[in-house]
Amino acid sequence: MELLIDPSIWIGLLTLVMLEIILGIDNLVFVAVLADKLSPTKRDRARIIGLVLALVIRLVLLSFISWIVTLTWPLFRIMSLSFSGRDLILLLGGFFLLFKATTELHERLENKEHHSSASRGYANFCAIVVQIVVLDAVFSLDSIMTAVGIVNNFTITITAIVIAMLIMIFISNLLTRFVNTNHTVVVLCLSFLLIISLSLIAEGLGFHVNKKYLYAAIAFSIMIEIFNQIAWRNLMKHQSSKPLLDRTSEAIMLLINKRNSNYLASLNSANFAEKECYMITGVLSLASRNLRSIMTPRDKIFWLNSQLPVEEIRLKLMNTSHNMLPLCYGELDHLIGIVRAKDCMISIASGEPMKTYEAVNPAIVVPDTLDILNCLKELRRAKGSLVIVSNELGVIQGIVTPLDILEAIAGKLTDEDQEETLEIKVSDKGWLAKGSTNIRTLQKVLNTKDLVRDCSNIVSLAGLLMSQCEKMPVEGKVLVINQWRFTIRQMIEYRIEQVWIERLAPHYKDTSKSSIVTSL
Structure with missing residues (x-):
C-alpha cells in the first residue's frame, strides 16, 4: 500500500x-x-x-x-x-x-x-x-x-x-x-x-x-525529417488541388523537355525523338487549347455559292482537293449545308437543285469558345466531316475537320500546309515571320514557351502583337515580350504583314512597365 x-x-x-x-x-x-x-x-x-x-x-x-x-x-x-x-x-x-x-x-x-x-x-x-x-x-x-x-x-x-x-x-x-x-x-x-x-x-x-549526445543528434535528425514530411504533404496537398490532367501533363512534360530535365541528357537520344516529343506535347495540351488555334480561318475556307452558275460551280469542284465543302446562299454566313464534292458533281449532272442539301446534310455549328475535346464529340455527330465555328454574333470564324485535330497533335501533314514553313525565314541575326504565322508554330521554331500561355486565345503572331498594343500599330513599331524583340516591318492597311524577331541578350531588362517599346 x-x-x-x-x-x-x-x-x-x-x-x-x-x-x-x-x-x-x-x-x-x-x-x-x-x-x-x-x-x-x-x-x-x-x-x-x-x-x-x-x-x-x-x-x-x-x-x-x-x-x-x-x-x-x-x-x-x-x-x-x-x-x-x-x-x-x-x-x-x-x-x-x-x-x-x-x-x-x-x-x-x-x-x-x-x-x-x-x-x-x-x-x-x-x-x-x-x-x-x-x-x-x-x-x-x-x-x-x-x-x-x-x-x-x-x-x-x-x-x-x-x-x-x-x-x-x-x-x-x-x-x-x-x-x-x-x-x-x-x-x-x-x-x-x-x-x-x-x-x-x-x-x-x-x-x-554519453547517450545524451546520441539522442540529441537523433532528435535533431527527426526534427529535420518532420519538416521534410510536412513540406512533402503540403506539396501533395497543393498538387491534389490541380486537375489530374494538369498534374499528369506537368510530370510527362518534365520528362520529355530536355531544357528542364538533366535526366534525359544521360539517355540515348533515340528514346524520345523530336517528333515524338512534339506529339506528346500536342496530346497533353489539347484540352487547354481553343478552336481558334486549330481551325481553318474564315479567309482560307473554300466554300460553294449556290447562286453561282452551275458551270462555274462545276469548275470550282474540279479545281479543289477538298472532299467536304460548306454550301452557302450568296455569302459564307448564310449556310445551306455541308456537301460532298462527289455528290455535288452528281447533282449538277442530274440537274438536282443544290438547295436540297439543307435538309440532307445540315451544317453543325459550334461556338468559338468550345474546347477541342468537346469539339470531337460534335465531329462524331457530324460523322467525321466538318463543323462550322461561329462567334456570339453568328459570324462564321472558321471550320474544324478531323485533320485539324490530327495536325494539332502530329503537326502539319499535307503538302499544301507545308508551305506554312515558308512563313518564317531564319537568318543568322533573327527571324522574319508573317503576321498570320500560327503562334504555336512560331514558339516551336523559336524554341520557347514564353510568348503565350496554353489557355490563351491568341492564335497568330499578329494577334499577339495586337494584344500588346493600346492602339493600332504602325510600321517600325518595336515591342518587347520577355526576351524577344518584335519589329513590325510591313503593314497592309490595318493588317500586320511582316515582323522581324530578335532574341535579346540574357542580361537585357526592359524598363517599361508593359514590356512594350514605342515605335522607332
Missing part, C-alpha cells in the same frame, strides 16, 4: 517507462526492418513474436539480476583494455548490428526494389526470428542494466518493463507501417541503428559514450 501512495515511486515508474520506450524504439525499428523481408502475411506475426520475446528476455534477465551484475567483472585484459562478460556481449551485438545496418543501408542506397513481389524472394521466417532474438538479447541487456541503475526496486522495474513493452506492441503496427511507406524514414532509422551499433562497440571497448 505504501508503494501506491509514495510520489517518488510513481515518478520513478513513469521515468522508467519513458526510458524503456526510448531504448526499445531502436529494437522496434530493427524488428520492423527485418520483418519487411518476410511475406506480407507473416510480417505482423514476426513483429509480435519479436516484441514478446524482447519482453520475455528482459524479464528473464531481470530475474537473474544478481548474475548480470557479475558480468561487469573483468575476465581478461588485452594491453590496457580489460574485457568483462558485458563488454563481450556488447561487442558481439554491436558488430552484428553494424553488419545488419550497413547491409540494409547499402541495399537502400543502391535503390533496389523492395516491394516488387514478382522479382523479390522472401526471407525464411525462422531465420528472421533468430536474428530478432539475437538483437533482443543485446538491447535487453543494455535496457536492464539502465533500469536497475535508475530504480533499485524489483517490482517497479518489472512493472515499468511490462507497461513499456505493451505500449510498444500497441504502437508497433502504426510505426512499422509509417516506416515502410516512407523510404527516407527507413534510411534515417538505419542510420540511427548504425550510430547505436558504433556506440555499443565503443562501450564494449571501454570507452564511455
Whole structure:
C-alpha cells in the first residue's frame, strides 16, 4: 500500500517507462526492418513474436539480476583494455548490428526494389526470428542494466518493463507501417541503428559514450525529417488541388523537355525523338487549347455559292482537293449545308437543285469558345466531316475537320500546309515571320514557351502583337515580350504583314512597365 501512495515511486515508474520506450524504439525499428523481408502475411506475426520475446528476455534477465551484475567483472585484459562478460556481449551485438545496418543501408542506397513481389524472394521466417532474438538479447541487456541503475526496486522495474513493452506492441503496427511507406524514414532509422551499433562497440571497448549526445543528434535528425514530411504533404496537398490532367501533363512534360530535365541528357537520344516529343506535347495540351488555334480561318475556307452558275460551280469542284465543302446562299454566313464534292458533281449532272442539301446534310455549328475535346464529340455527330465555328454574333470564324485535330497533335501533314514553313525565314541575326504565322508554330521554331500561355486565345503572331498594343500599330513599331524583340516591318492597311524577331541578350531588362517599346 505504501508503494501506491509514495510520489517518488510513481515518478520513478513513469521515468522508467519513458526510458524503456526510448531504448526499445531502436529494437522496434530493427524488428520492423527485418520483418519487411518476410511475406506480407507473416510480417505482423514476426513483429509480435519479436516484441514478446524482447519482453520475455528482459524479464528473464531481470530475474537473474544478481548474475548480470557479475558480468561487469573483468575476465581478461588485452594491453590496457580489460574485457568483462558485458563488454563481450556488447561487442558481439554491436558488430552484428553494424553488419545488419550497413547491409540494409547499402541495399537502400543502391535503390533496389523492395516491394516488387514478382522479382523479390522472401526471407525464411525462422531465420528472421533468430536474428530478432539475437538483437533482443543485446538491447535487453543494455535496457536492464539502465533500469536497475535508475530504480533499485524489483517490482517497479518489472512493472515499468511490462507497461513499456505493451505500449510498444500497441504502437508497433502504426510505426512499422509509417516506416515502410516512407523510404527516407527507413534510411534515417538505419542510420540511427548504425550510430547505436558504433556506440555499443565503443562501450564494449571501454570507452564511455554519453547517450545524451546520441539522442540529441537523433532528435535533431527527426526534427529535420518532420519538416521534410510536412513540406512533402503540403506539396501533395497543393498538387491534389490541380486537375489530374494538369498534374499528369506537368510530370510527362518534365520528362520529355530536355531544357528542364538533366535526366534525359544521360539517355540515348533515340528514346524520345523530336517528333515524338512534339506529339506528346500536342496530346497533353489539347484540352487547354481553343478552336481558334486549330481551325481553318474564315479567309482560307473554300466554300460553294449556290447562286453561282452551275458551270462555274462545276469548275470550282474540279479545281479543289477538298472532299467536304460548306454550301452557302450568296455569302459564307448564310449556310445551306455541308456537301460532298462527289455528290455535288452528281447533282449538277442530274440537274438536282443544290438547295436540297439543307435538309440532307445540315451544317453543325459550334461556338468559338468550345474546347477541342468537346469539339470531337460534335465531329462524331457530324460523322467525321466538318463543323462550322461561329462567334456570339453568328459570324462564321472558321471550320474544324478531323485533320485539324490530327495536325494539332502530329503537326502539319499535307503538302499544301507545308508551305506554312515558308512563313518564317531564319537568318543568322533573327527571324522574319508573317503576321498570320500560327503562334504555336512560331514558339516551336523559336524554341520557347514564353510568348503565350496554353489557355490563351491568341492564335497568330499578329494577334499577339495586337494584344500588346493600346492602339493600332504602325510600321517600325518595336515591342518587347520577355526576351524577344518584335519589329513590325510591313503593314497592309490595318493588317500586320511582316515582323522581324530578335532574341535579346540574357542580361537585357526592359524598363517599361508593359514590356512594350514605342515605335522607332
